[in-house]
Amino acid sequence: MALLQIAEPGQSTAPHEHRLAVGIDLGTTNSLVATVRNGIAVVLNDEHGRSLLPSVVRYSPDGSVQVGYEAQAQASADPHNTIISAKRFMGRGIKDLPDAATLPYHFVDAPGMVQIRTAAGVKSPVEVSAEILKVLKRRAEASLGGELIGAVITVPAYFDDAQRQATKDAARLAGLNVLRLLNEPTAAAIAYGLDNAAEGIYAVYDLGGGTFDISILRLTRGVFEVMATNGDSALGGDDFDRRIYCWILEQAGLHAITDHDKALLLAKAREAKEMLSEQPSVRITAVLSGGELIDLTLTEDAFNDMTESLVAKTLLPCRKALRDAGLKPADVKGVVMVGGSTRIPRIQAAVGEFFGQTPLNNLDPDKVVALGAAMQANVLAGNKGQDDWLLLDVVPLSLGIETMGGLVEKIIPRNSTIPLARAQEFTTYKDGQTAMMIHVVQGERELVSDCRSLARFELRGIPPMVAGAARVRVTFQVDADGLLSVTAREMSTGVEAHIEVKPSYGLTDEEVARMLQDSYTHASEDMAARNLAEARVDGQRLAEATRSALAADGEALLTAEERAAIESLIATLERALAGNDLKAIKQAADALNQGTVEFAASRMDASVRRALTGHRLEEIDV
Amino acid sequence: MLDFNRNHFELFGLRPAFRLSREQIDRAYREIQTEIHPDRFAHAGEAEQRLAMQWTARVNEAYATLREPFERARYLLELHGVQAMDARNTAMPADFLMQQMAWREQLETAKGKSDINALQRLEQAVRGEAEALERELAELLDERHDYGRAAETLRKYRFLDKLLVEIEAAYDEIDG
Ligand SMILES: Nc1ncnc2c1ncn2[C@@H]1O[C@H](COP(=O)(O)OP(=O)(O)O)[C@@H](O)[C@H]1O
Ligand SMILES: [Mg+2]
Numbered sequence: 001m002a003l004l005q006i007a008e009p010g011q012s013t014a015p016h017e018h019r020l021a022v023g024i025d026l027g028t029t030n031s032l033v034a035t036v037r038n039g040i041a042v043v044l045n046d047e048h049g050r051s052l053l054p055s056v057v058r059y060s061p062d063g064s065v066q067v068g069y070e071a072q073a074q075a076s077a078d079p080h081n082t083i084i085s086a087k088r089f090m091g092r093g094i095k096d097l098p099d100a101a102t103l104p105y106h107f108v109d110a111p112g113m114v115q116i117r118t119a120a121g122v123k124s125p126v127e128v129s130a131e132i133l134k135v136l137k138r139r140a141e142a143s144l145g146g147e148l149i150g151a152v153i154t155v156p157a158y159f160d161d162a163q164r165q166a167t168k169d170a171a172r173l174a175g176l177n178v179l180r181l182l183n184e185p186t187a188a189a190i191a192y193g194l195d196n197a198a199e200g201i202y203a204v205y206d207l208g209g210g211t212f213d214i215s216i217l218r219l220t221r222g223v224f225e226v227m228a229t230n231g232d233s234a235l236g237g238d239d240f241d242r243r244i245y246c247w248i249l250e251q252a253g254l255h256a257i258t259d260h261d262k263a264l265l266l267a268k269a270r271e272a273k274e275m276l277s278e279q280p281s282v283r284i285t286a287v288l289s290g291g292e293l294i295d296l297t298l299t300e301d302a303f304n305d306m307t308e309s310l311v312a313k314t315l316l317p318c319r320k321a322l323r324d325a326g327l328k329p330a331d332v333k334g335v336v337m338v339g340g341s342t343r344i345p346r347i348q349a350a351v352g353e354f355f356g357q358t359p360l361n362n363l364d365p366d367k368v369v370a371l372g373a374a375m376q377a378n379v380l381a382g383n384k385g386q387d388d389w390l391l392l393d394v395v396p397l398s399l400g401i402e403t404m405g406g407l408v409e410k411i412i413p414r415n416s417t418i419p420l421a422r423a424q425e426f427t428t429y430k431d432g433q434t435a436m437m438i439h440v441v442q443g444e445r446e447l448v449s450d451c452r453s454l455a456r457f458e459l460r461g462i463p464p465m466v467a468g469a470a471r472v473r474v475t476f477q478v479d480a481d482g483l484l485s486v487t488a489r490e491m492s493t494g495v496e497a498h499i500e501v502k503p504s505y506g507l508t509d510e511e512v513a514r515m516l517q518d519s520y521t522h523a524s525e526d527m528a529a530r531n532l533a534e535a536r537v538d539g540q541r542l543a544e545a546t547r548s549a550l551a552a553d554g555e556a557l558l559t560a561e562e563r564a565a566i567e568s569l570i571a572t573l574e575r576a577l578a579g580n581d582l583k584a585i586k587q588a589a590d591a592l593n594q595g596t597v598e599f600a601a602s603r604m605d606a607s608v609r610r611a612l613t614g615h616r617l618e619e620i621d622v
Numbered sequence: 623m624l625d626f627n628r629n630h631f632e633l634f635g636l637r638p639a640f641r642l643s644r645e646q647i648d649r650a651y652r653e654i655q656t657e658i659h660p661d662r663f664a665h666a667g668e669a670e671q672r673l674a675m676q677w678t679a680r681v682n683e684a685y686a687t688l689r690e691p692f693e694r695a696r697y698l699l700e701l702h703g704v705q706a707m708d709a710r711n712t713a714m715p716a717d718f719l720m721q722q723m724a725w726r727e728q729l730e731t732a733k734g735k736s737d738i739n740a741l742q743r744l745e746q747a748v749r750g751e752a753e754a755l756e757r758e759l760a761e762l763l764d765e766r767h768d769y770g771r772a773a774e775t776l777r778k779y780r781f782l783d784k785l786l787v788e789i790e791a792a793y794d795e796i797d798g
Pocket of ligand 2: 028184208339369
């Protein structure tokens with residue numbers, strides 16, 4: 001749903017107007033928003049000139065919400081209502097959070113994804129994330145002076161389908177039109193690659209606050225091709241903080257401490273960790289609520305010792321990703337370092353040693369993801385011409401369905417390039433079986449119980465046949481956001497069932513619409529006027545796109561009558577656009593879409609042909 | 623009119639042969655994607671965007687087949703009407719099977735002892751044999767056009783391909 005500036009009837013937007021689009025790095029620890037301005041990607045600061053927005057949300061009993069530094073400042077005073085690192089809970093059930101008991105939140109185990117009871121009511125991580133996104137959206141609109149046509153939101157490459165879906169829901173809830181979910185390391189590669197005109201194999205090592213990703217990419221003349229990705233969606237700087245925190249408790253002989261003191265010591269631990277990146281030792285002091293005084297000195301060596309296993313834990317995915325890409329460390333031309341935790345000297349050393357080269361640190365590890373996302377948003381918003389770069393990304397984890405005996409049959413292997421569709425046939429195993437349960441899972445293990453369950457649905461109405469006679473074709477489709485939808489169809493009868501794989505907590509379109517409607521009512525904005533404005537801009541866009549398609553290929557691909565028919569459909573649409581009738585605009589736009597299907601197909605053919613002529617002659621008759 | 627159902631080789635503008643370099647396939651793939659990827663049509667009408675999506679999925683599928691020697695050979699044979707992996711064709715020479723068993727034993731031992739070096743030695747041996755079979759396949763498919771024998775060789779190759787997958791998995795297992 002595009003949210004756009006409301007224009008007066010008949011007042012059409014200029015044909016090549018710059019469309020406002022942003023890239024958002026929705027981080028575990030910090031979030032940022034960036035855009036492309038006059039051809040250059042820039043991070044947008046808040047009114048105090050700060051670029052980072054701490055990903056912290058505090059709920060108060062009166063329902064008011066604080067986000068960012070303000071909320072962060074209250075974390076130890078109000079630990080139960082101040083949600084830190086909500087990203088770690090996205091698309092996760094309580095059983096997925098081994099450390100849930102040690103966190104200060106009142107978790108509510110809801111189906112699919114945990115929720116948190118706060119002073120302002122029970123909140124899902126999706127809602128918490130939406131609060132962060134809303135602030136960034138407001139920041140961008142204030143700074144750009146108009147409403148956004150859309151945003152590219154980044155996610156860790158290793159996020160599974162449930163985590164991606166949750167992120168998309170959060171964006172919709174914040175009223176953002178999602179142009180694309182983009183993998184964080186891929187975004188970083190765009191920013192780095194375009195800045196440095198890089199060619200060859202690159203690795204992006206992204207260690208943030210709560211997630212770790214490694215992606216191996218091949219950069220070839222404007223094509224960014226992800227060859228393999230791996231990671232750990234529950235490993236990051238937070239874990240280093242906890243190691244120090246445990247060390248403090250041990251050194252000070254503390255056992256049971258209050259949530260307040262815990263939040264305080266975790267903050268001290270993080271501060272100490274960050275200082276150790278600059279100096280060989282650091283003093284940690286704190287006064288606990290019972291009056292106990294903490295005064296300790298932590299050296300870099302001691303810190304390195306206590307976190308050695310965490311550092312090693314990041315190298316394992318690096319090895320796996322290289323293996324999946326069929327490469328050795330020496331094949332990698334450069335290692336781009338992303339995420340605040342790559343400032344830890346021991347990480348720099350370990351990564352350097354593993355890849356046999358000094359890692360690249362010439363871009364700000366905090367900003368590079370947002371900048372890359374902004375560049376991609378600019379392309380997807382249609383602000384650029386033909387010779388842009390192209391991104392070819394992959395699914396991080398294999399997708400499959402449950403078969404007999406609780407085993408997984410993989411349908412899409414990890415690291416397959418998206419978008420893609422793949423089908424496989426299954427059959428009934430009992431005589432007269434009329435229904436088939438389809439259980440969709442994601443993961444690398446052989447047993448269903450070791451993989452993440454994404455969805456279950458049933459194909460009903462299979463005519464009774466002997467076992468093994470029915471042919472049920474299950475088609476998996478992964479779109480450019482990395483999101484899966486599944487269709488099952490019995491081939492002899494055509495009985496069909498289809499689902500978008502939405503985890504059970506997934507918000508329905510109606511729920512989002514209602515929540516958005518509520519927020520508009522509060523802002524006393526008129527939903528009908530917005531719908532009309534959106535339809536009008538979409539319609540203008542379509543008319544414009546069709547006109548330029550006609551100008552480019554109408555002559556070559558259409559007869560005079562065909563061309564006249566399309567032109568008359570455009571004229572009808574443009575008449576509707578001049579009026580205020582939402583239904584008329586939609587109908588005219590639909591008619592134009594319908595009326596150009598064949599023309600579009602011919603244009604695609606021409607594109608494919610063009611691609612072929614490039615290398616055809618030299619290779620066909622070797 | 624371009625046919626959505628043309629074969630993978632035609633789609634990529636490559637001659638239908640086993641002996642294709644990875645660079646040739648990759649280059650053709652990138653060139654097509656550059657023209658048809660949905661991101662190229664971000665600004666186009668709905669119909670074109672949908673088509674771009676379908677084409678890209680189709681091209682990705684073709685790429686996944688062409689770039690893997692096993693899949694490429696199997697596909698070529700299919701184009702020549704030979705179902706190489708037909709379940710009825712299971713006979714294998716005894717010495718080949720003995721070698722397979724020996725290798726599988728080595729794999730189990732290496733896994734049991736978490737012996738990375740042994741695993742690497744095994745991998746090297748298996749890869750060497752796989753490459754020899756690839757050369758044989760190229761000759762049978764591209765020069766002699768002996769599809770019956772090519773199918774036999776491919777069935778052998780499949781054993782090695784699967785073994786290599788298991789060796790990869792063993793590395794992961796040993797790594798923890
Ligand atoms: N100088 C530093 N030394 C060590 N760690 C740091 C430093 N600066 C930031 N960090 C850590 O980086 C993490 C945040 O990184 P960031 O990339 O913003 O994370 P995310 O992407 O998860 O939001 C935190 O754990 C923070 O403590
Ligand atoms: Mg990050």
